[in-house]
Amino acid sequence: MSLQAGGPMVERWHPPAQPHGVGLGRLPAEPVLEGESGADPMNSVLGKVRPILEAFTADDSALPLAELVRRSGVAKATVHRLAQELVTWGLLEREGCDYRLGLRLFELGQRVHRQRILREAVQPYMEDLLLITRETIHFAIHDSLDVVYLDKIFPHRGLNAESRVAGRLPLYCTGTGKAILAHSPPSLFVDVVRHGLKPVTRHTVVSPGRLRAQLDRIREEGIALETEEIRLGYASLAVPVFAGRTSLVGALSITAPTYRMDAAGHATALRTAALGIGRSLT
Template identity: 35%
Template sequence: MRHTSAQAPSVVDRVLDVFGAFTAQRPALSLSELSRRAALPLSTTHRIVGELARRGALERQDDGHYRVGLWLWEIASLSRGMGLRDAAMPFLEDLYEATHENVQLAVLDASEVVYVERISGRNAVSVVSRAGSRLDAHATGVGQVLLAHAPAEVQEKVLAGPLKAYTPKTICSPDELRRVLAGVRRDGFVISDRQVELVSLSVAAPVHGPEDTVVAAISIVVPAQGADAWTLVPAVRAAARGISRSLGAPRARPAR
Protein backbone atom coordinates (compact mmCIF):
# COMPACT_ATOMS: atom_id res chain seq x y z
CA MET A 1 0.00 0.00 0.00
CA ARG A 2 1.41 3.37 -1.07
CA HIS A 3 -1.14 5.70 0.57
CA THR A 4 0.07 7.34 3.78
CA SER A 5 -2.90 9.42 4.92
CA ALA A 6 -4.03 9.03 8.54
CA GLN A 7 -7.64 9.04 7.28
CA ALA A 8 -9.48 5.93 6.16
CA PRO A 9 -8.45 4.93 2.63
CA SER A 10 -10.66 6.25 -0.16
CA VAL A 11 -12.18 4.17 -2.94
CA VAL A 12 -9.22 5.13 -5.14
CA ASP A 13 -6.80 4.02 -2.41
CA ARG A 14 -8.53 0.65 -2.23
CA VAL A 15 -8.43 0.16 -5.99
CA LEU A 16 -4.73 1.04 -6.07
CA ASP A 17 -4.09 -1.34 -3.17
CA VAL A 18 -5.63 -4.13 -5.23
CA PHE A 19 -3.32 -3.35 -8.14
CA GLY A 20 -0.39 -3.05 -5.72
CA ALA A 21 -0.98 -6.61 -4.54
CA PHE A 22 0.40 -7.96 -7.82
CA THR A 23 4.15 -8.37 -8.16
CA ALA A 24 6.54 -9.83 -10.71
CA GLN A 25 6.83 -12.89 -8.46
CA ARG A 26 3.03 -13.16 -8.01
CA PRO A 27 1.40 -11.96 -11.25
CA ALA A 28 -1.73 -14.08 -10.67
CA LEU A 29 -3.67 -14.03 -7.39
CA SER A 30 -6.86 -15.54 -6.04
CA LEU A 31 -9.57 -13.37 -4.54
CA SER A 32 -8.58 -14.33 -0.99
CA GLU A 33 -4.92 -13.59 -1.75
CA LEU A 34 -5.86 -10.19 -3.15
CA SER A 35 -7.91 -9.50 -0.03
CA ARG A 36 -5.03 -10.43 2.26
CA ARG A 37 -2.27 -8.66 0.32
CA ALA A 38 -4.32 -5.48 -0.15
CA ALA A 39 -5.43 -5.56 3.52
CA LEU A 40 -9.08 -5.24 2.51
CA PRO A 41 -12.19 -7.13 3.65
CA LEU A 42 -13.07 -10.01 1.34
CA SER A 43 -16.45 -8.48 0.48
CA THR A 44 -14.81 -5.17 -0.47
CA THR A 45 -12.19 -6.98 -2.54
CA HIS A 46 -14.88 -9.01 -4.29
CA ARG A 47 -16.79 -5.88 -5.25
CA ILE A 48 -13.70 -3.98 -6.48
CA VAL A 49 -12.23 -6.94 -8.37
CA GLY A 50 -15.58 -7.67 -10.03
CA GLU A 51 -15.84 -4.11 -11.31
CA LEU A 52 -12.22 -4.04 -12.48
CA ALA A 53 -12.70 -7.33 -14.30
CA ARG A 54 -15.84 -6.01 -15.94
CA ARG A 55 -13.89 -3.02 -17.24
CA GLY A 56 -10.96 -5.14 -18.44
CA ALA A 57 -8.47 -3.81 -15.89
CA LEU A 58 -8.23 -7.32 -14.43
CA GLU A 59 -8.66 -10.66 -16.16
CA ARG A 60 -10.05 -13.81 -14.51
CA GLN A 61 -8.27 -17.01 -15.46
CA ASP A 62 -9.88 -20.43 -15.79
CA ASP A 63 -8.50 -21.40 -12.37
CA GLY A 64 -10.19 -18.41 -10.73
CA HIS A 65 -7.03 -16.36 -10.27
CA TYR A 66 -6.81 -12.77 -11.48
CA ARG A 67 -4.14 -11.01 -13.54
CA VAL A 68 -3.68 -7.40 -14.62
CA GLY A 69 -5.72 -6.89 -17.80
CA LEU A 70 -4.83 -5.52 -21.20
CA TRP A 71 -7.03 -2.46 -20.73
CA LEU A 72 -4.68 -1.27 -18.01
CA TRP A 73 -1.74 -1.78 -20.38
CA GLU A 74 -3.52 0.42 -22.94
CA ILE A 75 -3.83 3.18 -20.34
CA ALA A 76 -0.21 2.76 -19.27
CA SER A 77 0.91 3.18 -22.87
CA LEU A 78 -0.20 6.82 -22.63
CA SER A 79 2.30 7.60 -19.85
CA ARG A 80 5.32 9.82 -20.35
CA GLY A 81 7.52 6.78 -20.01
CA MET A 82 6.10 5.14 -23.12
CA GLY A 83 6.66 8.19 -25.31
CA LEU A 84 10.19 8.36 -24.00
CA ARG A 85 10.64 4.66 -24.71
CA ASP A 86 9.53 5.07 -28.32
CA ALA A 87 12.07 7.85 -28.89
CA ALA A 88 14.83 5.90 -27.18
CA MET A 89 14.37 2.44 -28.68
CA PRO A 90 16.41 2.89 -31.89
CA PHE A 91 19.39 4.11 -29.87
CA LEU A 92 19.00 1.44 -27.19
CA GLU A 93 18.89 -1.22 -29.90
CA ASP A 94 22.02 0.19 -31.56
CA LEU A 95 23.84 0.16 -28.22
CA TYR A 96 22.73 -3.40 -27.57
CA GLU A 97 23.80 -4.59 -31.04
CA ALA A 98 27.23 -3.04 -30.50
CA THR A 99 27.77 -4.78 -27.15
CA HIS A 100 25.17 -7.55 -26.62
CA GLU A 101 25.04 -6.50 -22.98
CA ASN A 102 22.14 -5.24 -20.86
CA VAL A 103 20.90 -1.81 -21.95
CA GLN A 104 18.46 0.11 -19.74
CA LEU A 105 16.32 3.25 -19.80
CA ALA A 106 15.02 4.70 -16.53
CA VAL A 107 13.25 7.72 -15.04
CA LEU A 108 13.22 9.10 -11.51
CA ASP A 109 10.21 8.78 -9.20
CA ALA A 110 10.94 10.38 -5.82
CA SER A 111 13.88 8.41 -4.35
CA GLU A 112 13.55 5.48 -6.74
CA VAL A 113 14.23 4.79 -10.40
CA VAL A 114 11.59 3.17 -12.57
CA TYR A 115 12.95 1.13 -15.46
CA VAL A 116 11.04 2.00 -18.62
CA GLU A 117 12.86 -0.46 -20.85
CA ARG A 118 15.58 -3.09 -20.74
CA ILE A 119 17.15 -5.00 -23.60
CA SER A 120 19.03 -8.09 -22.54
CA GLY A 121 20.90 -10.80 -24.40
CA ARG A 122 20.83 -14.47 -23.51
CA ASN A 123 24.49 -14.41 -22.53
CA ALA A 124 24.46 -11.02 -20.82
CA VAL A 125 25.21 -10.80 -17.11
CA SER A 126 22.20 -11.33 -14.84
CA VAL A 127 20.51 -8.17 -13.54
CA VAL A 128 17.66 -7.64 -11.08
CA SER A 129 15.98 -4.85 -13.03
CA ARG A 130 13.19 -5.32 -15.56
CA ALA A 131 10.81 -3.01 -17.39
CA GLY A 132 8.42 -1.59 -14.80
CA SER A 133 10.56 -2.45 -11.78
CA ARG A 134 12.02 -0.05 -9.22
CA LEU A 135 15.32 0.27 -7.37
CA ASP A 136 16.68 2.81 -4.92
CA ALA A 137 18.23 5.61 -6.93
CA HIS A 138 21.37 6.02 -4.80
CA ALA A 139 22.57 2.49 -5.60
CA THR A 140 22.24 2.45 -9.39
CA GLY A 141 24.09 4.16 -12.20
CA VAL A 142 20.92 5.54 -13.79
CA GLY A 143 19.71 6.62 -10.37
CA GLN A 144 22.89 8.51 -9.57
CA VAL A 145 22.66 10.30 -12.92
CA LEU A 146 19.05 11.25 -12.29
CA LEU A 147 19.66 12.31 -8.69
CA ALA A 148 22.58 14.49 -9.79
CA HIS A 149 20.19 16.54 -11.93
CA ALA A 150 17.14 16.35 -9.64
CA PRO A 151 15.84 19.35 -7.67
CA ALA A 152 17.82 20.13 -4.53
CA GLU A 153 14.97 19.08 -2.23
CA VAL A 154 14.85 15.63 -3.84
CA GLN A 155 18.60 15.21 -3.44
CA GLU A 156 18.54 16.29 0.18
CA LYS A 157 15.69 13.92 1.02
CA VAL A 158 17.69 11.00 -0.40
CA LEU A 159 20.91 12.14 1.27
CA ALA A 160 19.09 12.30 4.60
CA GLY A 161 18.79 8.52 4.32
CA PRO A 162 18.64 5.82 5.23
CA LEU A 163 20.62 4.56 2.23
CA LYS A 164 19.99 0.86 1.67
CA ALA A 165 23.03 -1.38 1.16
CA TYR A 166 22.52 -3.93 -1.62
CA THR A 167 26.15 -5.10 -1.53
CA PRO A 168 29.27 -4.11 0.45
CA LYS A 169 30.06 -1.78 -2.49
CA THR A 170 26.80 0.21 -2.25
CA ILE A 171 27.33 3.88 -1.44
CA CYS A 172 25.67 4.39 1.94
CA SER A 173 27.56 7.50 3.05
CA PRO A 174 25.77 10.80 2.33
CA ASP A 175 29.11 12.59 1.91
CA GLU A 176 30.37 10.02 -0.58
CA LEU A 177 27.08 10.09 -2.50
CA ARG A 178 27.24 13.88 -2.63
CA ARG A 179 30.72 13.65 -4.19
CA VAL A 180 29.49 11.12 -6.76
CA LEU A 181 26.58 13.36 -7.76
CA ALA A 182 28.94 16.30 -8.19
CA GLY A 183 31.14 14.11 -10.39
CA VAL A 184 28.15 13.19 -12.58
CA ARG A 185 27.35 16.86 -13.16
CA ARG A 186 31.00 17.55 -13.96
CA ASP A 187 31.73 14.55 -16.19
CA GLY A 188 28.37 13.80 -17.80
CA PHE A 189 28.39 10.09 -16.85
CA VAL A 190 28.95 7.72 -13.95
CA ILE A 191 30.46 4.27 -13.50
CA SER A 192 28.57 2.36 -10.80
CA ASP A 193 30.74 -0.54 -9.68
CA ARG A 194 29.04 -3.58 -8.09
CA GLN A 195 26.59 -1.49 -6.08
CA VAL A 196 23.47 -3.55 -6.77
CA GLU A 197 25.03 -6.94 -7.52
CA LEU A 198 28.63 -7.99 -7.05
CA VAL A 199 28.74 -9.60 -10.49
CA SER A 200 28.06 -6.45 -12.50
CA LEU A 201 28.85 -2.78 -13.02
CA SER A 202 27.11 -0.14 -15.11
CA VAL A 203 27.96 2.96 -17.12
CA ALA A 204 25.17 5.55 -17.19
CA ALA A 205 24.56 8.91 -18.84
CA PRO A 206 21.76 11.51 -18.82
CA VAL A 207 19.06 12.05 -21.44
CA HIS A 208 17.87 15.63 -21.93
CA GLY A 209 14.41 16.75 -22.99
CA PRO A 210 13.10 19.68 -25.06
CA GLU A 211 13.90 22.18 -22.29
CA ASP A 212 17.41 20.76 -21.81
CA THR A 213 16.45 19.31 -18.43
CA VAL A 214 17.40 15.71 -17.64
CA VAL A 215 14.30 13.58 -18.19
CA ALA A 216 15.82 10.08 -18.14
CA ALA A 217 19.05 8.12 -17.99
CA ILE A 218 20.41 5.16 -19.91
CA SER A 219 22.97 2.62 -18.86
CA ILE A 220 24.78 -0.47 -20.00
CA VAL A 221 25.35 -3.25 -17.46
CA VAL A 222 28.32 -5.56 -17.96
CA PRO A 223 30.13 -8.24 -15.93
CA ALA A 224 32.35 -6.70 -13.27
CA GLN A 225 35.00 -9.33 -13.86
CA GLY A 226 37.29 -8.37 -16.72
CA ALA A 227 35.27 -5.37 -17.90
CA ASP A 228 36.93 -2.10 -18.91
CA ALA A 229 34.10 0.29 -18.13
CA TRP A 230 35.93 3.31 -19.52
CA THR A 231 35.81 1.90 -23.05
CA LEU A 232 31.99 1.90 -22.84
CA VAL A 233 31.65 5.55 -21.84
CA PRO A 234 31.76 7.04 -25.38
CA ALA A 235 29.10 4.64 -26.69
CA VAL A 236 26.74 5.25 -23.76
CA ARG A 237 27.13 9.01 -23.99
CA ALA A 238 26.59 8.92 -27.76
CA ALA A 239 23.38 6.92 -27.34
CA ALA A 240 22.15 9.32 -24.65
CA ARG A 241 22.93 12.27 -26.91
CA GLY A 242 21.04 10.63 -29.78
CA ILE A 243 17.95 10.13 -27.63
CA SER A 244 18.22 13.72 -26.41
CA ARG A 245 18.39 14.92 -30.02
CA SER A 246 15.32 12.83 -30.87
CA LEU A 247 13.47 14.47 -27.96
CA GLY A 248 14.40 17.93 -29.22
CA ALA A 249 16.99 18.88 -26.61
CA PRO A 250 18.75 22.07 -27.79
CA ARG A 251 22.14 20.94 -26.43
CA ALA A 252 22.00 17.80 -28.59
CA ARG A 253 21.42 19.58 -31.89
CA PRO A 254 24.28 19.36 -34.38
CA ALA A 255 26.49 22.42 -34.46
CA ARG A 256 25.91 24.63 -37.50
Protein backbone atom coordinates in the same frame (compact mmCIF):
# COMPACT_ATOMS: atom_id res chain seq x y z
CA MET B 1 17.02 -0.70 -37.29
CA SER B 2 15.57 -4.20 -37.23
CA LEU B 3 16.89 -7.05 -35.11
CA GLN B 4 17.30 -10.38 -36.87
CA ALA B 5 16.02 -13.70 -35.58
CA GLY B 6 18.53 -15.31 -33.26
CA GLY B 7 20.00 -11.89 -32.48
CA PRO B 8 19.70 -9.75 -29.37
CA MET B 9 16.66 -10.07 -27.17
CA VAL B 10 14.41 -7.05 -26.70
CA GLU B 11 12.25 -6.55 -23.61
CA ARG B 12 9.74 -3.90 -24.52
CA TRP B 13 6.07 -3.00 -24.35
CA HIS B 14 4.10 -3.49 -27.57
CA PRO B 15 0.55 -2.12 -27.47
CA PRO B 16 -2.19 -4.54 -28.63
CA ALA B 17 -5.00 -3.46 -30.91
CA GLN B 18 -7.56 -1.41 -29.03
CA PRO B 19 -10.89 -3.25 -28.76
CA HIS B 20 -13.73 -1.13 -30.06
CA GLY B 21 -16.06 0.29 -27.48
CA VAL B 22 -14.28 -1.07 -24.42
CA GLY B 23 -14.57 1.33 -21.50
CA LEU B 24 -13.78 1.41 -17.84
CA GLY B 25 -17.38 1.81 -16.84
CA ARG B 26 -18.32 3.93 -13.84
CA LEU B 27 -17.15 3.68 -10.29
CA PRO B 28 -19.95 3.37 -7.78
CA ALA B 29 -20.93 6.82 -6.56
CA GLU B 30 -20.28 7.52 -2.92
CA PRO B 31 -21.78 10.46 -1.06
CA VAL B 32 -19.46 13.33 -0.24
CA LEU B 33 -20.44 15.08 2.97
CA GLU B 34 -19.74 18.71 3.67
CA GLY B 35 -16.41 19.15 5.43
CA GLU B 36 -14.98 15.82 4.23
CA SER B 37 -12.37 17.26 1.86
CA GLY B 38 -9.64 16.23 4.30
CA ALA B 39 -10.98 12.69 4.79
CA ASP B 40 -8.66 9.69 4.61
CA PRO B 41 -8.34 8.79 0.88
CA MET B 42 -8.27 5.10 1.85
CA ASN B 43 -11.95 5.45 2.73
CA SER B 44 -12.85 6.15 -0.90
CA VAL B 45 -13.48 3.45 -3.50
CA LEU B 46 -10.32 4.41 -5.41
CA GLY B 47 -8.39 4.44 -2.14
CA LYS B 48 -9.27 0.75 -1.75
CA VAL B 49 -8.77 -0.18 -5.43
CA ARG B 50 -5.20 1.14 -5.48
CA PRO B 51 -3.74 -1.20 -2.81
CA ILE B 52 -5.58 -4.13 -4.40
CA LEU B 53 -3.92 -3.48 -7.76
CA GLU B 54 -0.56 -2.67 -6.15
CA ALA B 55 -0.66 -5.95 -4.20
CA PHE B 56 0.67 -7.67 -7.33
CA THR B 57 4.41 -7.75 -7.90
CA ALA B 58 6.19 -8.37 -11.18
CA ASP B 59 6.83 -11.96 -10.05
CA ASP B 60 3.17 -12.77 -9.35
CA SER B 61 1.29 -14.60 -12.08
CA ALA B 62 -1.88 -14.75 -9.96
CA LEU B 63 -2.95 -14.27 -6.34
CA PRO B 64 -5.75 -15.88 -4.29
CA LEU B 65 -8.31 -13.66 -2.60
CA ALA B 66 -6.82 -14.28 0.84
CA GLU B 67 -3.41 -13.01 -0.31
CA LEU B 68 -4.99 -9.91 -1.89
CA VAL B 69 -6.66 -9.20 1.44
CA ARG B 70 -3.41 -9.69 3.36
CA ARG B 71 -1.28 -7.52 1.08
CA SER B 72 -3.81 -4.74 0.51
CA GLY B 73 -5.00 -4.38 4.08
CA VAL B 74 -8.57 -3.98 2.80
CA ALA B 75 -11.46 -5.92 4.35
CA LYS B 76 -12.15 -9.31 2.74
CA ALA B 77 -15.75 -8.50 1.76
CA THR B 78 -14.61 -5.24 0.14
CA VAL B 79 -11.77 -6.92 -1.74
CA HIS B 80 -14.15 -9.60 -3.00
CA ARG B 81 -16.69 -7.03 -4.21
CA LEU B 82 -14.15 -4.71 -5.83
CA ALA B 83 -12.26 -7.60 -7.42
CA GLN B 84 -15.44 -8.66 -9.20
CA GLU B 85 -15.93 -5.13 -10.53
CA LEU B 86 -12.27 -4.91 -11.60
CA VAL B 87 -12.72 -8.16 -13.52
CA THR B 88 -15.75 -6.65 -15.27
CA TRP B 89 -13.67 -3.61 -16.27
CA GLY B 90 -10.77 -5.79 -17.45
CA LEU B 91 -8.35 -4.42 -14.84
CA LEU B 92 -8.19 -7.87 -13.23
CA GLU B 93 -8.69 -11.30 -14.76
CA ARG B 94 -10.01 -14.41 -13.01
CA GLU B 95 -7.99 -17.63 -13.15
CA GLY B 96 -9.91 -20.30 -11.26
CA CYS B 97 -10.11 -18.99 -7.72
CA ASP B 98 -7.17 -16.62 -8.24
CA TYR B 99 -6.82 -13.14 -9.73
CA ARG B 100 -4.19 -11.62 -12.00
CA LEU B 101 -3.67 -8.16 -13.48
CA GLY B 102 -5.76 -7.63 -16.60
CA LEU B 103 -4.81 -6.72 -20.13
CA ARG B 104 -6.77 -3.48 -19.81
CA LEU B 105 -4.08 -2.09 -17.51
CA PHE B 106 -1.47 -2.88 -20.17
CA GLU B 107 -3.54 -1.12 -22.83
CA LEU B 108 -3.97 1.99 -20.70
CA GLY B 109 -0.23 2.12 -20.03
CA GLN B 110 0.46 2.44 -23.73
CA ARG B 111 -1.51 5.66 -23.86
CA VAL B 112 0.90 7.60 -21.64
CA HIS B 113 2.13 10.07 -24.24
CA ARG B 114 5.44 11.12 -22.68
CA GLN B 115 6.70 7.57 -22.18
CA ARG B 116 5.67 6.51 -25.68
CA ILE B 117 7.52 9.43 -27.29
CA LEU B 118 10.62 8.74 -25.21
CA ARG B 119 10.66 5.02 -26.09
CA GLU B 120 10.38 5.80 -29.79
CA ALA B 121 13.27 8.27 -29.52
CA VAL B 122 15.64 6.04 -27.56
CA GLN B 123 15.12 2.70 -29.32
CA PRO B 124 17.44 3.24 -32.33
CA TYR B 125 20.27 4.50 -30.12
CA MET B 126 19.85 1.65 -27.66
CA GLU B 127 20.03 -0.85 -30.52
CA ASP B 128 23.20 0.82 -31.81
CA LEU B 129 24.75 0.58 -28.33
CA LEU B 130 23.78 -3.08 -28.10
CA LEU B 131 25.50 -3.85 -31.39
CA ILE B 132 28.63 -1.98 -30.30
CA THR B 133 28.92 -3.34 -26.76
CA ARG B 134 26.98 -6.65 -26.81
CA GLU B 135 25.88 -5.79 -23.26
CA THR B 136 22.52 -4.97 -21.64
CA ILE B 137 21.22 -1.47 -22.39
CA HIS B 138 18.70 0.40 -20.22
CA PHE B 139 16.80 3.65 -20.46
CA ALA B 140 15.24 4.85 -17.22
CA ILE B 141 13.24 7.83 -16.03
CA HIS B 142 12.81 9.35 -12.58
CA ASP B 143 9.65 8.83 -10.53
CA SER B 144 9.54 9.82 -6.87
CA LEU B 145 12.62 8.25 -5.21
CA ASP B 146 13.08 5.54 -7.85
CA VAL B 147 14.07 4.99 -11.42
CA VAL B 148 11.51 3.30 -13.65
CA TYR B 149 12.92 1.29 -16.56
CA LEU B 150 11.19 2.47 -19.69
CA ASP B 151 13.11 0.20 -22.03
CA LYS B 152 15.68 -2.59 -21.88
CA ILE B 153 17.42 -4.63 -24.57
CA PHE B 154 19.98 -7.33 -24.02
CA PRO B 155 21.98 -10.01 -25.82
CA HIS B 156 21.50 -13.70 -25.08
CA ARG B 157 24.50 -13.82 -22.77
CA GLY B 158 24.56 -12.56 -19.21
CA LEU B 159 20.88 -11.66 -18.84
CA ASN B 160 20.37 -9.13 -16.05
CA ALA B 161 17.44 -10.26 -13.91
CA GLU B 162 17.41 -7.33 -11.48
CA SER B 163 15.79 -4.87 -13.87
CA ARG B 164 12.68 -5.22 -16.00
CA VAL B 165 10.65 -2.91 -18.19
CA ALA B 166 8.30 -0.90 -15.94
CA GLY B 167 10.27 -2.13 -12.91
CA ARG B 168 11.53 0.19 -10.18
CA LEU B 169 14.86 0.41 -8.40
CA PRO B 170 16.19 3.05 -5.97
CA LEU B 171 17.84 6.20 -7.29
CA TYR B 172 20.78 6.03 -4.88
CA CYS B 173 22.22 2.63 -5.83
CA THR B 174 21.69 2.27 -9.57
CA GLY B 175 23.80 3.69 -12.39
CA THR B 176 20.84 5.39 -14.06
CA GLY B 177 19.57 6.61 -10.70
CA LYS B 178 22.91 8.16 -9.74
CA ALA B 179 23.15 9.89 -13.14
CA ILE B 180 19.66 11.34 -12.64
CA LEU B 181 20.20 12.23 -8.99
CA ALA B 182 23.46 14.04 -9.77
CA HIS B 183 21.69 16.37 -12.20
CA SER B 184 18.49 16.92 -10.20
CA PRO B 185 17.70 19.70 -7.70
CA PRO B 186 19.41 19.31 -4.29
CA SER B 187 16.02 18.80 -2.67
CA LEU B 188 15.76 15.37 -4.30
CA PHE B 189 19.02 14.28 -2.65
CA VAL B 190 17.64 15.48 0.70
CA ASP B 191 14.44 13.47 0.17
CA VAL B 192 16.39 10.33 -0.78
CA VAL B 193 18.58 10.57 2.32
CA ARG B 194 15.59 11.32 4.57
CA HIS B 195 13.83 8.23 3.27
CA GLY B 196 16.87 6.12 4.18
CA LEU B 197 19.78 4.57 2.30
CA LYS B 198 19.19 0.85 2.74
CA PRO B 199 21.83 -1.68 1.64
CA VAL B 200 20.88 -3.92 -1.27
CA THR B 201 24.28 -5.63 -1.37
CA ARG B 202 27.36 -5.29 0.83
CA HIS B 203 28.70 -2.74 -1.68
CA THR B 204 25.69 -0.41 -1.63
CA VAL B 205 26.69 3.12 -0.61
CA VAL B 206 24.58 3.97 2.46
CA SER B 207 26.61 6.93 3.74
CA PRO B 208 25.08 10.29 2.73
CA GLY B 209 28.57 11.80 2.63
CA ARG B 210 29.92 9.13 0.28
CA LEU B 211 26.83 9.35 -1.92
CA ARG B 212 27.18 13.14 -2.13
CA ALA B 213 30.84 12.75 -3.13
CA GLN B 214 29.83 10.27 -5.82
CA LEU B 215 27.24 12.67 -7.21
CA ASP B 216 29.75 15.55 -7.23
CA ARG B 217 32.14 13.41 -9.26
CA ILE B 218 29.36 12.36 -11.66
CA ARG B 219 28.43 16.01 -12.28
CA GLU B 220 32.08 16.83 -12.94
CA GLU B 221 32.76 13.86 -15.25
CA GLY B 222 29.32 13.58 -16.84
CA ILE B 223 29.15 9.82 -16.34
CA ALA B 224 28.21 7.45 -13.49
CA LEU B 225 29.77 4.09 -12.69
CA GLU B 226 27.95 1.83 -10.23
CA THR B 227 29.71 -1.37 -9.21
CA GLU B 228 27.91 -4.23 -7.44
CA GLU B 229 25.61 -1.88 -5.48
CA ILE B 230 22.43 -3.46 -6.83
CA ARG B 231 23.65 -6.92 -7.85
CA LEU B 232 26.87 -8.71 -6.99
CA GLY B 233 29.09 -9.34 -9.99
CA TYR B 234 27.54 -6.58 -12.14
CA ALA B 235 28.36 -2.96 -12.91
CA SER B 236 26.55 -0.19 -14.77
CA LEU B 237 27.86 2.80 -16.68
CA ALA B 238 25.25 5.56 -17.10
CA VAL B 239 24.83 9.07 -18.49
CA PRO B 240 22.01 11.60 -18.12
CA VAL B 241 19.88 12.37 -21.17
CA PHE B 242 18.81 15.97 -21.72
CA ALA B 243 16.29 17.43 -24.15
CA GLY B 244 17.97 20.69 -25.04
CA ARG B 245 20.67 21.91 -22.68
CA THR B 246 18.98 21.65 -19.30
CA SER B 247 15.80 19.55 -19.44
CA LEU B 248 16.66 16.20 -17.84
CA VAL B 249 14.46 13.45 -19.29
CA GLY B 250 16.16 10.26 -18.07
CA ALA B 251 19.35 8.23 -18.13
CA LEU B 252 20.93 5.70 -20.48
CA SER B 253 23.13 2.87 -19.23
CA ILE B 254 25.24 -0.14 -20.15
CA THR B 255 25.15 -3.03 -17.66
CA ALA B 256 27.67 -5.87 -17.74
CA PRO B 257 29.41 -8.36 -15.46
CA THR B 258 32.19 -6.57 -13.59
CA TYR B 259 34.92 -8.63 -15.26
CA ARG B 260 33.61 -7.57 -18.68
CA MET B 261 32.71 -3.93 -18.03
CA ASP B 262 34.86 -1.70 -20.24
CA ALA B 263 34.05 1.71 -18.79
CA ALA B 264 36.76 3.57 -20.69
CA GLY B 265 35.93 1.86 -23.96
CA HIS B 266 32.15 2.28 -23.70
CA ALA B 267 32.01 5.85 -22.37
CA THR B 268 32.29 7.61 -25.73
CA ALA B 269 29.59 5.47 -27.36
CA LEU B 270 27.29 6.00 -24.37
CA ARG B 271 27.73 9.79 -24.41
CA THR B 272 27.23 9.92 -28.18
CA ALA B 273 23.98 7.95 -27.91
CA ALA B 274 22.70 10.25 -25.13
CA LEU B 275 23.45 13.33 -27.25
CA GLY B 276 21.65 11.77 -30.20
CA ILE B 277 18.57 11.04 -28.11
CA GLY B 278 18.59 14.58 -26.78
CA ARG B 279 18.75 16.05 -30.30
CA SER B 280 15.85 13.88 -31.42
CA LEU B 281 13.70 15.23 -28.58
CA THR B 282 14.22 18.93 -29.38
